[in-house]
Amino acid sequence: MSYGGYEFNADTTSYGGADPMQTSPNPASSSDKKPRKPTSDQFLLPCTIKQCLKAASADGQLLVDGQDPHQIKLVACVKSKEEGETANTYELEDGTGLIEVKEWINSTSDGDHARARRALIQPNCYVRVVGKLSQFGGKVNVTAWHTKLVASPNEVTHHFLDAIWCHENATRGLINGSVKSEINGISTGVGFGPQSSGVALMDTSTGGGDKKHVQDYIQQFSEETEQGVALRDIVEALGGKGVSESAIRNAIQGLSSDGMIYSTIDEETFKYAM
Incomplete structure (x- = not known):
């Protein structure tokens, strides 16, 4: 797989699992917009595609490990790309599943940099996606706020470690303010304050x-x-x-x-x- 000059192959099957920009040509009217989340709930959650596909719907919200992330981050391989006048649609795969990602195009405000960035994203390249989980016709997909080519295989490893950490924290919880693990009888702890397991916190x-x-x-x-x-x-x-x-x-x-x-x-x- 291509990472801006790097070649990398990895088996990730063992892993568990539009606020900043206008997201569509026909955004909902202001009267239809949901109230903005409190700052404490605005966190970015790194996750796997499998976690996204298993997201449980509750009151119109898609919950990942019981959390309602403000945004999610994926690092995955582009399996296909469909270019359109108003949006690009990608099929991404990370070893845990396949998911559709749609990135809306604003032809009036996008500059040369944005167009050049999108042009670099092609099948068999790895990309980092920041966006929002959505559901249409019973199928979970991602609306991307930002996509960028992954420059190094280290970023893939870093992302999966982040996703595992957040998943373990959300599903197993904290013990006295620490995440503890025991490997071969050795206990390690990582202490922190906020209860949310999103990266922003x-x-x-x-x-x-x-x-x-x-x-x-x-x-x-x-x-x-x-x-x-x-x-x-x-x-x-x-x-x-x-x-x-x-x-x-x-x-x-x-x-x-x-x-x-x-x-x-x-x-x-x-x-x-x-």
């Missing part, structure tokens, strides 16, 4: 220091414009706090890999994914 997803400063800035200002926040503005704002441009670029790369932010009109303009 995990200590390891956002890190601290410079990465947290960058995330907070993008989260605060990305909704002020349709395009998002420019790198130069982040550098200017955080430079006064002693954060170097190289540290900001490293933080952006990490946040993008975690699915917390995504690029918009070019590679140096970003919006928050939550």
Whole structure:
């Protein structure tokens, strides 16, 4: 399989299992929109396709491991791609199942960067998808807010480890604020605070220091414009706090890999994914 120059084959069968942008040419009227979730419930959940397909419907919501994620993240191989004037439709497979993903196209606002990014996604490539679970005709699918080619096989491994961690946390729960496992008699614990198992609420997803400063800035200002926040503005704002441009670029790369932010009109303009 192709990862921007890497070749990788993996058997993942052993694993368990539109807020930021306009999602369709004919969005529902404002009177039909559901109330926005509280901030505490707006988390990004990494999961497998099998988990998505097994999502239980409750009161019109699709629950993954009993949770109603604000958004989900998949990393999977493109088996087929159907291009259209208003949307691209992909069939993705990750070793646990097959699912249809639809990415709506806004021809009036999409720039050259967005079009070039979509053109790179072809069958037999691995992609990272951030989007929302939906159901039509009894079939679960994904409406994608953002799709991007996976650059390294390490991202596939990282994603499945994230998905396993969140699945175990949601299904087995916490013990005294820690996730504990025993392997060959050795007990290990990972402590954290919030009860949700989504990535946005995990200590390891956002890190601290410079990465947290960058995330907070993008989260605060990305909704002020349709395009998002420019790198130069982040550098200017955080430079006064002693954060170097190289540290900001490293933080952006990490946040993008975690699915917390995504690029918009070019590679140096970003919006928050939550």
